[in-house]
Amino acid sequence: MNAIPNPVPARHRNVNRAEVCDQNFIEFVQGWRDAAVNAPAPDRPILPGSLCTRSDFVELFDSQLISRHLDLMARVLRVKNKVFYTIGSSGHEGNAMVARLTRHTDPAFLHYRSGAFMAERFRKLPGMDPVTDSALSFAASKDDPASGGRHKVWGSKPLWVLPQTSTIASHLPKAFGTAVAIEQARRIAHGLPIPDDSIAICSFGDASSNHATAQTAFNAAQWTAYQKLPAPVLFVCEDNGIGISVKTPGGWIATAFEHRDGLDYFFADGLDLAQGYEQVARAVHHCRSTRRPTFLHLRTTRIMGHAGTDFEIEWRSVEELMAVEASDPLLRSAAIALEAGVYTKQQLLTRYEEIRKRCFAAAEDADRRPRLTELADVVAPLAPYHPNQVNVEARRADFAEKRLAVFGSADKLPEKLPPRHMAILINNALHDLFCKYPEALLFGEDVAQKGGVYTVTKGLHKAFRSARVFNTLLDETIILGLAQGFANMGMLPLPEIQYLAYFHNACDQIRGEACSLQFFSNDQYRNPMVVRIAGLGYQRGFGGHFHNDNSISALRDIPGLVIGCPSRGDDAAMMLRTLTALAKVDGRVCAFLEPIALYMTKDLYAAGDGQWQFAYPAPEQALTLGEERVYAAEARDLVIFTFGNGVPMSLRAAREIEMEKGWKVRVVDLRWLLPLNEAAIARHAGDCARILVVDEGRRSAGVGEGVITAIVETGLGARPLKRVVGVDTYTPLAGAALLVLPGDADITAAARTLT
Secondary structure, three states: OOOOOOOOOHHHHOOOHHHHHHHHHHHHHHOOOOOOOOOOOOOOEOOOOOOOEHHHHHHHHHHHHHHHHHHHHHHHHHOOOOOOOOOOOOOOHHHHHHHHHOOOOOOEEOOOOOHHHHHHHHHHOOOOOHHHHHHHHHOOEOOOOOOOOOOOOEEEOOOOEEEEOOOOOOOHHHHHHHHHHHHHHHHOOOOOOOOOOOOEEEEEEOOHHHOHHHHHHHHHHHHHHHOOOOOOEEEEEEEOOEOOOOEOOOOHHHHHHOOOOOOEEEEEEOOOHHHHHHHHHHHHHHHHHHOOOEEEEEEOOOOOOOOOOOOHHHOOOHHHHHHHHOOOHHHHHHHHHHHOOOOOHHHHHHHHHHHHHHHHHHHHHHHOOOEOOOHHHHHOOOOOOOHHHHHHHHHOOOOHHHHHHHHOOHHHOHHHOOOEOHHHHHHHHHHHHHHHOOOEEEEEOOOOOOOOOOOOOOOHHHHHOOOOEEEOOOOHHHHHHHHHHHHHOOOEEEEEEOOHHHHHHHHHHHHHHHOHHHHHOOOOOOOOEEEEEEEOOOOOOOOOHHHOOOOOHHHHOOOOOEEEOOOOHHHHHHHHHHHHHHHHHHOOEEEEEEEHHHHOOOOOOOOOOOOOOEOOOOOOOOOOOOOOEEEOOOOOOEEEEEOOOHHHHHHHHHHHHHHHHOOOEEEEEOOEEEOOOHHHHHHHHHHOOOEEEEEEEEOOEOOHHHHHHHHHOOOOOOOOEEEEEEOOOOOOOHHHHHHHOOOHHHHHHHHHOOO
């Protein structure tokens, strides 16, 4: 008869696995069989054959213990509403080795299980306390030096850890971009804020490595290496074998990454400090010395669940949990410490409890600190704006000599030439901006030698060469990842997204990454950039959805973003100057939405009238954020609010309405779509008897809702008001497109219904 197996002890059936892991460590140390061992000298290997010295090990082990007790503290105090974040680092404490073997000036974009990395990196600068800072972050305190209480993030300005929130690989493109930017600085003689031989560090989980955003970063890294271009990024895949509950097939990470050309693979045992230290050191040295993309496969485990609310025992067997918990890296570190004679059992247990006490004391103190209680404090870092400084910067024109060299002579300066259409004036403005800002870079698909699909960037590559104007691979996510990397290193990126529809592939790089950085870092880090996006409808001869996308709401829903949309060339040039000034002065992320159908438009009312061509504004002319353009400001019978393609349509319709009904029509070109100038909208609406809103976006999601809301909330909703807007559908090809987009006749017809 088979023997009946012994039941699992009651303690191990405990639903609170944090308590189990805590007790496991204590019992492991208590059960160690003492042996009289002389500890090695501080500079000698902790164990024979290890690159890790005793001094290295003692501090690394302390960092591991700090990380562990922060996790344990968070789980205890969460139920008391004193801690608001419990995604822990337990099982990943081996990433402390990556922190120790890199520099605090190596920009780090970290996985959320990076407590030990942070504790170790804090050693790089004197006077910094990882326990206090982490406790303040866990408690959402206003005094949190990383985010000011806005989120639990691993971040530090002096330690070059750029805050990430709950990252699912979305930070990999900008880490790659930062690595490229470190090398790009040398090519344009730009002074870096960090040493020239720095590397970018990016950590993530094995499950996240499958994400499309991760794969695009790996592909871009390989593409770059294939062309023998340097990109010193250290991808650290912390492989614990599981997502939240979905297991990674055994061996998958090694199989998927060990033999990728252009992505140099290293493995390190993150569960064993003595063994893994040299393996990590080799990867770091390789990345720094070769300047090649490097993939460090770091073996980890995950104990205590995904987060404090993840009761694994409900979906994993006790036996499986016990097996995972037996691989706890702190048990191995304890064994090394005891085997090497660094600690006696009692000394180690005392140290363990000292750190526990320190973490709880810091948490209790953090709980007594103030939290964010005022809306103004919450949003303060989201969208800083210093109008006087921005206006001065936008109008600064101290680059006359450079302009002469670029344009050829005083007679060839664009303001001396006849009026031209929008594409040429944008092109002139870009040349001016590159003269003004030597740190400016323009990049995207087909922007260099070809000069862009619509020739808007023609001549820039010839004038400023490949170091400043260059093509990228066909990947909008990487284009915007590069932009963030260049911004991180103090450059001024002007990435181009070829069509608005293509932006949707990479929207999170702006929404979740670029625009959130100021907010979650309490304005300590910024992503200044101007993203040029060709879009909107009415393009003839080359249509269809992807080239006539009017989904403006995808941009307008991004907190902190500035959106400018010109309808004419002179406004476009002046708007570009203001947007770049916003980026330079206030670190803003800006979108410049260029209406494709107006690029080459020359006429307004009739073929050959040339009334939609304009003179180039001199370099000292710029717009003010929110400033509208008004046509027929004295008119009071009807006001039409519009933007982009709607402006020339509304002007034509206004002439028809005046001829038909005798009304004087005011047309207001909003120009700025985010933020909307609600005060100006209300003022113009209050001046006029009737209101028409012309919105080339879709009925359910455009700009018009914001305009009407501004009117209604001011108490003017009782006035005759109507909206002319696109249909809720994708844009079809050829003439059918005009069935779903509003046109001149629709505006006139809508006006007739207003009494």
